[in-house]
Amino acid sequence: MSYNYWISLHQHDYFSNAGGYFEIVTSTKDYIKYAKKYNLPAVCITNHGNISGWVQRKRDIESTGLKYIHGMEGYTTMDLEDKNRGYHTILIAKNYDGVKEINRLSSKSFNREDGHFYYHGRITFEELQRVVSNGNIIITTACLAGPIAQNLVSSDVSDEEKRNRNNVLQQWIDLARNNRDNVYLEVQPHDNVEQAELNSVLQDYANQYNLQLIASNDIHALDQDHDRLRKIIKKGKRNGYDNDDQFELWCKTRSEMVDEFNKQGVLTQESIQKALDATVDIANSVENFELDRNPKYPQLYDNPEQEFQKRIKNGLLKRGIDKLPTDERQAYINRVNHEYSVYKHNGAIDYMLSHQDIINAAKEHGIHFGPGRGSVGGSLIAYLCGQTEMDSLKLGLNFERFMNPERVSLPDIDVDAFSKDQKWVQQWILTNPKWHAASIMTANTYGLKAAIKAVADGMDRYAGKPAYIQSIRNQIGDDGVVPTEVYEEHQQLIDDAKKVVGVIDSFGRHAAGIIIDTNTIDDTLGIQTISGWDYPVTQIDMGEIEYLKNIKYDVLGLDNIGLISRTAELAGIPFPTPDSDFIDFEDEAVWNSMRENNIGVFQMEG
Template sequence: MQDQDFVHLHLHTDYSLLDGAIQIKPLSERLENLGMKACAMTDHGNMYGAISFYNTMKARGIKPIIGCETYIAPGSRRDRAGRAAPGEKANFHLILLAKDYEGYRNLSRLTSKAFTEGFYYKPRIDKELLAQHSKGLIALSSCMSGVPSALLAQDRFDDAAVAALEFEEILGKGNYFLEIQEHGLEPQARIRKPLVELSKRTGIPLVATNDAHYLMPDDARAHDVLLCIGSGKTVSDQNRLRYGTPNFYVRSPNEMWDIFGSELPGALRRTVEIAEACDLTLPKGVNYLPNYPIPESDTGLSADEYFEKTVRDGYRTRKVQVWDLELAKGELKHTFEEYEARLSHEIAVIKRMGYAGYFLIVWDFVRYAKEHGIPVGPGRGSSAGSLVAYSLGITDIDPLKYDLFFERFLNPERVSMPDIDIDFCVRGRAEVINHVANLYGRESVCQIITFGTLASRAAIKDVGRALDMPYAEVERISKMIPPPVRGRNVSIEQAIEQVPELRKAIDTNEQVKEVIDIARRIEGCARHVSVHAAGVVITPEPLEEIVPIAVSAKDEVTTQYEMTDLEKVGVLKMDFLALNTLTIINDCLNSLKHLLSEAFSWSKVMLNDERTMQLFTEGRTDAIFQFESSGMQDICRKLKPKSIEDLSALNALYRPGPIDGGMVDEFIQRHHGKKNVRYIVPEMKEILDTTHGVIVYQEQAMQLAQKLAGYTMAEADSLRKAMGKKNREEMAQQEQKFIQGSVDRGIKRDKAQQI
């Protein structure tokens, strides 16, 4: 780094909820434009955005420094005696930066215990906890709310020196720095010389920071409004939090050198030295799978051996209860040799990929639910393609019968964690989670955090209220934002382009213009935390040893990382979905049992019952899961389904892509014989015959790739995934591979291109 470089070591993203207004992606762009090679993230009391920050910065070639501006209790973190006395702070601030992986883990432990042990208005640590987990950390004394600065502001120089030296002793010499800032605030100016003197007296080096809370100078007004949103105040309120100057932005190195360069160049160079000392690399390809407790009766078996034994026991049960009966009726589509070969293949892949324990974990809690009368769904998503899952009773769908592929669920050529979503009755879900917590330890099981964001309409409403705009006017403007399109919010930018009325309001009304301008600046910022409706994590050791945890407003323990970030760090995530439909079905069955004095199982219901299909034909599908929307009811009336296969096809086709591409109408026309079915090559008929020549299922695309172009099923799954993600670069590569493979197998090039 050059002589006049500078690194931001004190910076708040929008994960400093309703205080930080810096979103991570725009931050990375700003840093790149400024030529800055490193940056720290130090949100208030949490590590919510650490993984997103780490990966985004890495992708830009910028060194990410993961940190936190912790709240530190004046005494014990466990003290709940009451608020601080007048003139005293309830907590102080301390910046902690992870030097390495050990420091990252200690930061995770500290921020976790701040929530679980020290929460009192804020998540707090104390000096005792800091001393226990100080290795691998660098600390900065923080802003005016840091202990030394707060004491200097009270003209308590000697006390500030004692406090600073105590922190240095805890962190170790060379790991604690006195932070100096300049935002044009009188209190900062007043302690500037005492801070310099304190550094000389104690020998603790100074480091210059800028306490960035927003990206650019002209974001100051938007940040001020954000503070009002967070505190429930309006900008006209005199008694509210405000920053006082427009200087809490991501300053350039030149700006920082203009401020401190002549007097304290060492404080600026020290930011670079600290950044160089921080060299965190998060491990890749690590999966933190808990160990399934093997029963005492099988203690001699390894997890792999017990897994295979359990699977084969389940397979034999399915054979007796299902396949032997189908064979007797002449309804078994595949031979037992095919079933056994498929089972052996799946077992081998699962064991080779190290996921035997995963399947045992899922098998255990599904079995628990069924044994305790808690309704469980028959299967959801790609896991229905696993014969192992069917044999274990995790799913109740025979994958061979319905031509479902294991590779779509678990691709041996693409190492990724399996993902089995399980539906439970609403009333029984909590009991199942409680069983899991008891089995693996409550310190190793928790739910997953999610973040509510300031979407376009919400941003306008919040900003309007903060700016004292009349309620009716706020509502009028916010309603100009079009409703979400297929689950995606329409951004303010898009709305301005699409809605002339909104553009006119902006052009003719200064207050509306200001509301929209500020709302655009904070749109997308994290607003609040909540608990994911389904996600649960299970770890092999206490959670805080692997990921930071938090405590929700309802005292629920959650991760600090959201679901996608948990997957990136290799934590096992399970979806325990609470499905109201299962509860309704169960209540109906109980009513029938009461009325008829006879037990009735929904799994025995005929799937092609004529009277039931007539209901679908008439579109009378209110409250039927995935068939209750008016659009789906209309399509049901047009198709007039006669079988479960017809319903399955409709469910697969009722998506934005097929609807927009005319596939639904084409399918209906062919279904009724109003359009002829033509195949580009005869080999396609075997695969597409049941869907009238229309590629309805992703499995059909995989089959075509295998049959026509010689793909392995694992390669076909990679093609499927590329199609789903609409990755143009990868699709171009797959196109060439498919065409060449088809040509090599005797298909004309123009036909292959058409397919």
């Protein structure tokens, strides 16, 4: 069957930039608009070496009635011992099992200890073989950096190199022959001699071995304007190619693709049509899947309710509630019973237990925390279990602000530790064998001033004139307002820079946020590593984590905690809490001092 459209299954948005090589200014939402304009039924994104942001991407695509297709452009190495950056390989998920397999491969590729990571994440040919044989993913041979193109034998290589290349080619051909429905030879229509030669070889392979061709334009831009802009920035960053103009890597219609293939003059009409049809057939075969949005509390105890009850009883004794007069004691018991019923109703008992385990481990290490940040101060049980030092009954704090039966969002306890202790607590969480944990990804994006520099560096008028560029940036307000005279003098620069605002440049990690899960996260979320941090980082951000209802723990660094701890140590007194009997909390002199000078007062309500 022949269609009047095609679907790009090799396509990048600006999440591809995060590998340290800037190439894209286009967002998924740009591709969605294009798909809607041309009545395309699906959008697929295959970013370089990562699947970051995939949850939000899926939501954005499906919210417009389009099908989401999960993919990645991976880097495949024949051997981890080889110091190469790997062959570009497109991976496309046919179903949710395929999604998890791609996520797992991407996660594993970032391992910096076993050789997978070399400049960027890599997967091995053996790992790729394994998942292809499972039947849940489709792969294509990608571009001129793919396995076929990189191993075509030329006359200027040694006999040994020829043997090595032929051996690699044979392994990839065997992979395709053994998995004909799941391995495609990718042809592209660029006006480039090497690409034309590759297409000729791929067409011959398809005929000789009864393999399937698939068409691609290796899309890096929405349109010619986005392509122009990305090439300007690449030029400024000195990562462009001399033959960039031979590759029109923007969205094209089916008729435009046919025209380009015809101009190239390599493929037969039958091959062109079959290669374009294959994109639609694959898209149609991809199964929709739903995301798991159930709360993912860590399951650490065989009988969590019994464990929770035991800890509450111990807390009642430790806090001296058993020694209170009967009426007062009963008020505490009533409050505990009420809170317990809400925790049980909301399924949050496991969360409270895991959080207490973290606090207890840190306290055993001599680490102090602030008395209580945010709404958790309203939980009497949290006080009894040592997660806060706020007696909510005595202080008249409202438990329902923290949790109630109608609460939709998950509980969220922020704790303050001395900045120097923060890393110890985070490391303890991230390396605990009881669960899987990762810091939470953040995306670093261009603001207007940074965008002006990125664009100006690649424009002939400004290139090599850093002082001149800086003088323009200095005239831009912190609010992003561009003075009229600046805009009139540099209109093209400012207009282009505004298109780059919000484009992702790199990934980082949330300073405080960590997720834990007793189920694996390398396949359900995806993890990565980033420079300067020795622990896993998610491939989805805070908003996506909250949407999926993964459980996060925030350990914030606060120097005031260290100052208080050191002061108490020098004074020969215990670390103070709201229960400390050696402090007069009604001392008018202290209150007056805070009214007159609030230096050193971090937060105050009342």
